[in-house]
Amino acid sequence: MSITRRKFLGWLGAATAGTTLGNTANAASNKHFSGYPNSMGVLFDNTRCIGCRKCEEGCNTVNELPAPERPFDDLSVLNTRRRTDAKTYTIVNRYDAVSNVKVKEPLYRKVQCNHCLEPACASACFVRAFSKTKKGAVIYDASVCVGCRYCMIACPFEIPTYEYDSAFEPRVMKCTMCSPRIEKGLLPGCVEACPTEALTYGKRTDLLQVARARISKFPDRYVNHIYGENEMGGTSWLYLSAVPYKEVGMREDLGVTPAPKLTAGALSGVPIVVGIWPVLLTGIYAMSKRKEKIANTETKLAVAAAVEQANTEAKANLKSEIEAVNKMKQKEIDNAVKKALEEAAKPKEEDSDAQPEKAEKKPSEEGS
Amino acid sequence: MKKVKARLSVTGSVLVILIVTICLTCSGNYGAKGPSESEMQQRADIIRINSMQKFGKLERPAVPFLHQKHTEAVAKKNKDCTACHLTQKDRLVFKYMRLEDSTQQAVMDVYHANCVACHQQTAAANEKSGPVVCGECHQERTGLVSVWQPMGMDKSLHYRHSKAQNEKCERCHHQYDEVTKKLFYAKGQEGTCRYCHQDVTEENRISLQQASHLECINCHSQTLAKFDDAGPITCGGCHDPAQQKLIERLKVVPRMQRNQPDTVFVRASKSGIKDPKQATRMKMVPFNHQSHEEYSDTCRVCHHANLNACVQCHTLQGTKEGKYVTLEASMHRLNVNMSCSGCHEINQRAPECAGCHVSIAKTRQQDPSACQTCHMADVVQVAESLQQTDEKELAAMYLAAREPMTDMYAASDIPENVEIKALKNQYEPVKLPHRKIIKTLSNNIKNSKLVAYFHADKNTLCQACHHHSPAAQKPPNCASCHGRPFDERDPSKPGLMAAYHRQCMDCHDAMGLEKPVATNCVACHPKKS
Numbered sequence: 078m079s080i081t082r083r084k085f086l087g088w089l090g091a092a093t094a095g096t097t098l099g100n101t102a103n104a105a106s107n108k109h110f111s112g113y114p115n116s117m118g119v120l121f122d123n124t125r126c127i128g129c130r131k132c133e134e135g136c137n138t139v140n141e142l143p144a145p146e147r148p149f150d151d152l153s154v155l156n157t158r159r160r161t162d163a164k165t166y167t168i169v170n171r172y173d174a175v176s177n178v179k180v181k182e183p184l185y186r187k188v189q190c191n192h193c194l195e196p197a198c199a200s201a202c203f204v205r206a207f208s209k210t211k212k213g214a215v216i217y218d219a220s221v222c223v224g225c226r227y228c229m230i231a232c233p234f235e236i237p238t239y240e241y242d243s244a245f246e247p248r249v250m251k252c253t254m255c256s257p258r259i260e261k262g263l264l265p266g267c268v269e270a271c272p273t274e275a276l277t278y279g280k281r282t283d284l285l286q287v288a289r290a291r292i293s294k295f296p297d298r299y300v301n302h303i304y305g306e307n308e309m310g311g312t313s314w315l316y317l318s319a320v321p322y323k324e325v326g327m328r329e330d331l332g333v334t335p336a337p338k339l340t341a342g343a344l345s346g347v348p349i350v351v352g353i354w355p356v357l358l359t360g361i362y363a364m365s366k367r368k369e370k371i372a373n374t375e376t377k378l379a380v381a382a383a384v385e386q387a388n389t390e391a392k393a394n395l396k397s398e399i400e401a402v403n404k405m406k407q408k409e410i411d412n413a414v415k416k417a418l419e420e421a422a423k424p425k426e427e428d429s430d431a432q433p434e435k436a437e438k439k440p441s442e443e444g445s
Numbered sequence: 446m447k448k449v450k451a452r453l454s455v456t457g458s459v460l461v462i463l464i465v466t467i468c469l470t471c472s473g474n475y476g477a478k479g480p481s482e483s484e485m486q487q488r489a490d491i492i493r494i495n496s497m498q499k500f501g502k503l504e505r506p507a508v509p510f511l512h513q514k515h516t517e518a519v520a521k522k523n524k525d526c527t528a529c530h531l532t533q534k535d536r537l538v539f540k541y542m543r544l545e546d547s548t549q550q551a552v553m554d555v556y557h558a559n560c561v562a563c564h565q566q567t568a569a570a571n572e573k574s575g576p577v578v579c580g581e582c583h584q585e586r587t588g589l590v591s592v593w594q595p596m597g598m599d600k601s602l603h604y605r606h607s608k609a610q611n612e613k614c615e616r617c618h619h620q621y622d623e624v625t626k627k628l629f630y631a632k633g634q635e636g637t638c639r640y641c642h643q644d645v646t647e648e649n650r651i652s653l654q655q656a657s658h659l660e661c662i663n664c665h666s667q668t669l670a671k672f673d674d675a676g677p678i679t680c681g682g683c684h685d686p687a688q689q690k691l692i693e694r695l696k697v698v699p700r701m702q703r704n705q706p707d708t709v710f711v712r713a714s715k716s717g718i719k720d721p722k723q724a725t726r727m728k729m730v731p732f733n734h735q736s737h738e739e740y741s742d743t744c745r746v747c748h749h750a751n752l753n754a755c756v757q758c759h760t761l762q763g764t765k766e767g768k769y770v771t772l773e774a775s776m777h778r779l780n781v782n783m784s785c786s787g788c789h790e791i792n793q794r795a796p797e798c799a800g801c802h803v804s805i806a807k808t809r810q811q812d813p814s815a816c817q818t819c820h821m822a823d824v825v826q827v828a829e830s831l832q833q834t835d836e837k838e839l840a841a842m843y844l845a846a847r848e849p850m851t852d853m854y855a856a857s858d859i860p861e862n863v864e865i866k867a868l869k870n871q872y873e874p875v876k877l878p879h880r881k882i883i884k885t886l887s888n889n890i891k892n893s894k895l896v897a898y899f900h901a902d903k904n905t906l907c908q909a910c911h912h913h914s915p916a917a918q919k920p921p922n923c924a925s926c927h928g929r930p931f932d933e934r935d936p937s938k939p940g941l942m943a944a945y946h947r948q949c950m951d952c953h954d955a956m957g958l959e960k961p962v963a964t965n966c967v968a969c970h971p972k973k974s
Contacts, residue, residue: 129964129966264930274939277931278930283936286936287937296807297780
């Protein structure tokens with residue numbers, strides 16, 4: 078196959094243009110997903126949390142998780158900084174040394190899945206094991222999970238955990254916002270258990286209003302920021318705090334871009350690359366193959382024509398030669414006849430036998 | 446063979462000792478961890494010598510100088526302040542060994558020559574001495590923590606001074622004459638030092654720091670020379686929080702006299718109150734100046750810029766001198782202690798008030814009827830009455846006409862205990878000592894005049910818990926409003942469980958009650974038997 082450099086670059090250019098053009102439609106749009114309408118959420122207010130761990134207990138009960146090593150009413154557990162694990166969807170941590178002297182110490186922070194509006198875990202999952210329900214929960218389907226744990230790497234809040242001690246069917250474990258319960262109209266386990274409504278459950282839009290109202294009613298009690306309103310493109314779980322969020326261990330460096338958007342540009346190229354490039358390359362291959370075929374056929378035809386021509390020419394030559402030979406033979410015969418006639422009396426038989434033999438041999442040599 | 450063994454063991458032990466020593470010294474020298482806060486020396490006398498700063502950027506770190514340490518060292522040598530401070534007109538100048546900062550080189554030389562010379566002499570006399578090498582004085586990190594606290598003159602201290610000075614106010618108070626460029630004393634024009642002496646030195650006035658040290662220490666040291674007893678002359682004497690507490694405070698301070706009114710109408714215009722057209726349309730506020738003097742440590746709390754009437758700067762429309770804070774704002778602004786409402790609100794943060802007030806939003810907007818607690822005197826009436834009566838008397842009359850609310854329900858009308866059975870599936874009913882709680886709350890506040898005038902009704906106290914419903918002797922049940930939590934139609938209203946818990950816990954928290962602990966369920970909810 079023969080592709081010139083110029084042609085190759087031309088195709089490459091066409092391919093690139095195709096890829097980028099397909100992409101711009103999304104990347105340049107100002108579309109922002111602000112959550113499903115009427116989706117639910119929870120507002121955690123750390124000025125109301127008393128650190129009783131009832132939410133942990135409620136979560137454990139409704140999700141039928143294994144009993145913890147130390148009972149839930151053992152508050153000395155709070156002396157160590159903990160995180161969620163495969164057997165614990167939510168934990169409460171205590172923060173003693175907070176800067177603001179106005180605030181009565183300690184403060185507590187509840188940790189669980191924040192149920193992003195556009196979840197990073199879902200965008201990282203290539204088998205679509207994660208999905209955002211219309212009610213707001215980010216749920217996980219173990220039946221399709223291949224255990225790659227990309228979700229665990231993708232989550233900016235370090236929430237999904239893995240059943241490392243399960244040898245056969247390990248699952249990714251995380252808070253489900255009690256999705257089965259909220260579908261039935263029940264409260265999430267932790268919310269139901271909270272004695273002080275440090276957890277407020279409701280429509281996310283309502284919760285934002287409730288949170289703003291609290292800030293404006295008690296401006297010196299709260300930091301004027303609702304965590305989760307815009308973090309990572311917004312989360313269904315919202316937070317109010319008496320101190321800057323980083324002082325209670327929450328990341329303030331996340332930005333407001335939803336995780337999927339960070340990778341959308343590159344990933345949106347994937348279908349195009351996967352879809353177009355094989356077709357394109359096959360096309361290029363087919364085209365060059367076809368050319369080759371055509372060229373081959375043409376050559377064959379040309380050769381055949383040439384052979385034909387040669388044959389015809391040869392035949393013509395042969396004919397003329399035969400004719401010439403025949404002529405010569407005739408001439409010789411005539412001469413011989415003449416001679417014989419002249420030598421009438423002399424013996425004529427010897428010469429007339431030899432000459433016809435030679436004339437028969439010649440055409441066969443030419444044809445080969 | 447034995448010899449070899451012995452030699453080996455000796456070498457071994459020497460090596461071990463060497464290694465240990467090296468490790469110890471290394472960790473001493475190179476340990477990255479600085480001293481923790483508790484290990485750091487706490488001092489109130491740290492002065493950063495940065496006199497060179499006015500000549501440009503410092504070439505080396507400013508020198509942390511421990512003044513008290515030097516005062517003591519100098520005293521040991523039987524020398525006094527003049528060992529380091531020059532005098533001018535019999536008064537010490539609080540610059541080191543010079544009267545003024547002339548040039549960069551000169552100031553630098555003063556320190557380098559004199560400090561180092563003294564340190565060298567002391568060292569030569571085999572006494573404990575200070576550094577002579579650059580880096581030992583010019584240090585960034587010192588391992589010292591300053592506990593320095595600002596010093597102020599409260600009413601008690603002021604009275605003790607004026608008594609000691611035989612009420613010769615001119616000993617301290619003065620004013621500046623622009624024309625003669627001299628200080629003079631004007632009787633009846635005294636103000637606090639801070640009205641003129643600000644944080645930094647301005648053209649014709651030195652900074653408060655300079656002024657106070659110059660005046661206070663000079664006077665104290667002169668007094669000390671004549672008598673046994675005088676005010677502090679050391680840094681810690683005024684600025685160490687521990688020593689500040691030792692300063693005698695009079696329980697009853699005789700009233701300071703500076704032509705201030707006893708009772709007065711709050712002026713709404715500069716032109717006076719006799720002309721009703723000049724005044725505001727609002728009812729006028731008779732103000733008990735005398736009693737408010739008692740509530741404050743200094744005049745400065747309210748009179749933050751001068752001792753004039755508020756309206757001189759804060760007019761109805763606002764003026765440039767008043768930073769365009771209107772009269773209305775100057776009286777009602779929250780979160781500042783110089784406005785009426787601001788100070789009253791700050792008072793509500795006291796534990797005996799905070800229990801209830803913690804859950805009441807801090808907004809300026811109150812029930813309009815509350816305005817009349819202060820705004821009680823009709824403008825026209827006041828103008829007419831002033832034809833016959835003195836303003837002071839009239840204001841006093843209005844104030845006396847107020848009736849402090851001291852009424853309370855009879856104990857028999859207050860339920861003694863209230864049983865809360867909302868969580869009866871999990872626990873025994875909660876026995877709320879209802880009467881005891883009310884008794885404690887009302888006892889806590891019974892001596893407060895602020896309460897007496899602002900808790901307008903005998904139901905007011907009840908309404909901290911029995912809120913958002915008409916005040917009544919038998920208010921509605923909590924469950925009448927608080928039911929299922931997270932009602933979509935009213936998402937900000939707590940459910941019954943949270944309403945109870947937050948009402949109790951927030952109040953206990955704000956009052957500083959440590960028991961029962963919020964997380965100890967069975968302290969309130971007895972276990973089910």
